[in-house]
Amino acid sequence: MTDSALRALKNAYAVLKYATPLENTDCGTICGAACCSGNKNDCMFLLPGEDELVKRNGFTVCETQGNSGYPAVLCNGKCNRNARPLACRFFPLFPAVTEENGRIRVKAIVDPRASVCPLTLENVEIPRSFKRAVRKAGLYLTRDSEICAYLKKMTAELLEISELRSRLCGQKY
Numbered sequence: 001m002t003d004s005a006l007r008a009l010k011n012a013y014a015v016l017k018y019a020t021p022l023e024n025t026d027c028g029t030i031c032g033a034a035c036c037s038g039n040k041n042d043c044m045f046l047l048p049g050e051d052e053l054v055k056r057n058g059f060t061v062c063e064t065q066g067n068s069g070y071p072a073v074l075c076n077g078k079c080n081r082n083a084r085p086l087a088c089r090f091f092p093l094f095p096a097v098t099e100e101n102g103r104i105r106v107k108a109i110v111d112p113r114a115s116v117c118p119l120t121l122e123n124v125e126i127p128r129s130f131k132r133a134v135r136k137a138g139l140y141l142t143r144d145s146e147i148c149a150y151l152k153k154m155t156a157e158l159l160e161i162s163e164l165r166s167r168l169c170g171q172k173y
Contacts, residue, residue, distance in 0.1 A: 001049035008144040009050055009086070012137035016089035017082065019133035021119050021126050031118050035091055036077050043072035044087035045154075048146045057083035068153055086137070092117040093131065094158055095138025097151035104142050108134035112161040 021027050028036065045067040046054065055061055060074040073085050092114030098105045108131040110120050119126055142148040 001052050002144065002146070005049040005144040005147060008141050008147055009047065009053060011140035012086055013053075013089070015133055015137040015140065016086070019089070019130050021092065021130050023127050023129070027117075027119060031116070033077075035088070035114070035116060036075060036079075043074050044085050044091075045072050046070055046085055046087070047141065048144075048150050050085060054083070054085050059083075059085070068150060070150065086141075090134050090137070092120050093126065093134045094154070095134050095141065095151060096155040096158065097138060097142055097148060098155060099152065104139075104148070106135050106138035106142060108132075108138070109158070109162075112158055112165055 022030075043062065043064065045064070046061070048070055051061045051071045054073055057080065059079070060076070061071045062074055064070075064072045066072075073087075079088075090108075090111070092111055093108045094111040096107045096109045098107075110126075114120050118124065138151065141151060
């Protein structure tokens with residue numbers, strides 16, 4: 001892992017250390033921790049270089065076809081919250097990265113893969129403070145070229161999923 005990737009990841013971890021999608025409560029109490037259900041099919045995608053950090057904290061890392069060649073973490077349903085991967089810290093949002101006129105833009109969007117989360121329903125408002133934290137973490141992550149390229153690619157995929165879901169099912173994310 002490069003020094004810039006390590007710095008970017010550590011800064012993003014720090015920004016999201018205490019950030020939560022629901023203020024003053026564990027959102028897992030609402031849905032029975034659906035995002036941490038711990039069955040054999042649960043995994044969270046890792047960002048470039050992040051596998052080195054999570055392995056140190058005892059997570060099981062596996063290869064996957066669905067993450068642009070980068071590994072994922074298998075969820076066993078329990079973990080040290082301070083050591084969680086960024087995908088868990090962002091959930092149910094994602095730092096969408098686009099480039100306009102040579103300028104990087106980051107926006108916290110609802111991740112269309114997070115349909116298990118009741119916070120993605122239209123009548124639930126995710127706090128602005130959490131959205132800002134996800135955006136700020138995303139800005140730190142764009143400082144590394146490999147992570148930035150990964151986020152741009154994932155953003156394009158997620159926007160495509162959202163568009164397809166909207167056209168086929170009338171669901172807006």
